[in-house]
Structures are given as structure tokens and as C-alpha cells.
Amino acid sequence: MDYFDDEAVKLEMQRTKRKVRVVLFSIIFLVICFIGYGVYWTFWDINRLxxxxxxxxxxxxxxxxxxxxxxxxxxxxxxxxxxxxxxxxxxxxxxxxxxxxxxxxxxxxxxxxxxxxxxxxxxxxxxxxxxxxxxx
Structure with missing residues (x-):
């Protein structure tokens, strides 16, 4: 009996890659938002005059x-x-x-x-x- 079915391993690899991509894109998006808000706060926020x-x-x-x-x-x-x-x-x-x-x-x-x-x-x-x- 084979515990490591090739199809199951491939499917699990695809799921793992998809999760890693979602996490990486989320982190990149949050960093871009943080930098964007920092630029706005530094140069354009009217309450910092x-x-x-x-x-x-x-x-x-x-x-x-x-x-x-x-x-x-x-x-x-x-x-x-x-x-x-x-x-x-x-x-x-x-x-x-x-x-x-x-x-x-x-x-x-x-x-x-x-x-x-x-x-x-x-x-x-x-x-x-x-x-x-x-x-x-």
C-alpha cells in the first residue's frame, strides 16, 4: 500500500504554493499601503501644518x-x-x-x-x- 499518492502530493503542493502566494501578495500590499500612507502623512496631511x-x-x-x-x-x-x-x-x-x-x-x-x-x-x-x- 502506497501512502504517498502522486496526485495527492501534487495537489497539496499546489495548495501550499497558492497559500504562499496569497500571503506574499498580502504582505506586499500592506507594505505598499503603509508606505503610501506615510508619504501622505508626511507631505499632504493638512492637520500637520x-x-x-x-x-x-x-x-x-x-x-x-x-x-x-x-x-x-x-x-x-x-x-x-x-x-x-x-x-x-x-x-x-x-x-x-x-x-x-x-x-x-x-x-x-x-x-x-x-x-x-x-x-x-x-x-x-x-x-x-x-x-x-x-x-x-
Whole structure:
């Protein structure tokens, strides 16, 4: 009686090779995703912008939101930029950057309604929209 059937061995080898391929492709995919997120986080994440010097702030008509504008000076090699952060006036006081524009030194902020603000000609519906000159 032969315990090692050639067909069974070939079938088991194919299954093993398939499992190894799936594991390798999964690892490669995860590494690529990790590197991609690292590049995004390093160069494009709007929440990693420099703090800057406070310019002004404005609250929404219903008082639910406050926006604060900051002037960022990159030094001799870059121009001024304006960063605006949104503060949600609830128990959490969540803060996030909603506006980043290069070659600006002031921030004209006009509330259109309770959830819409215009900053230097760019209209944003809060809290979900944001403006970043690098992607527009």
C-alpha cells in the first residue's frame, strides 16, 4: 500500500504554493499601503501644518463653530500662507484645519449661514469641506 499518492502530493503542493502566494501578495500590499500612507502623512496631511501667528477669529451666527486664522511664515525661502482651523463649540471642542492657501497674508472670513463660510473667496460647507491649495 502506497501512502504517498502522486496526485495527492501534487495537489497539496499546489495548495501550499497558492497559500504562499496569497500571503506574499498580502504582505506586499500592506507594505505598499503603509508606505503610501506615510508619504501622505508626511507631505499632504493638512492637520500637520505649522501653527503660525494668530490673525483673527470669527464665530458662526448660531455659535456652533469658531474659525481661527493664522499666518504662517516659512522664512526667507517661502512666501506667507494662511491656515484656518475650525473649532466645534461643543463639549469636545474638536479642532481641525479647514483652509490652507499660499501667497496670502490676510484672511477675510464671511459667514453665509450657520454652516457655510467664505474664506478669501473660497466657500466651504462646514464641517466636512476644506480647501488646500496643493490639491485645488
Amino acid at each position: 505649522p501653527k503660525g501667528e494668530f490673525i483673527s477669529q470669527s464665530s458662526s451666527p448660531d455659535g456652533h463653530y469658531t474659525i481661527k486664522a493664522y499666518l504662517s511664515n516659512g522664512g526667507a525661502t517661502t512666501d506667507f500662507a494662511v491656515r484656518v482651523e475650525l473649532v466645534t463649540n461643543t463639549n469636545t471642542h474638536r479642532v481641525k484645519n479647514i483652509y490652507w492657501n499660499y501667497h496670502e497674508q490676510s484672511a477675510k472670513m464671511v459667514w453665509i449661514d450657520n454652516d457655510t463660510v467664505e474664506i478669501n473667496g473660497h466657500e466651504l460647507n462646514l464641517p466636512y469641506e476644506k480647501y488646500d491649495f496643493r490639491t485645488h
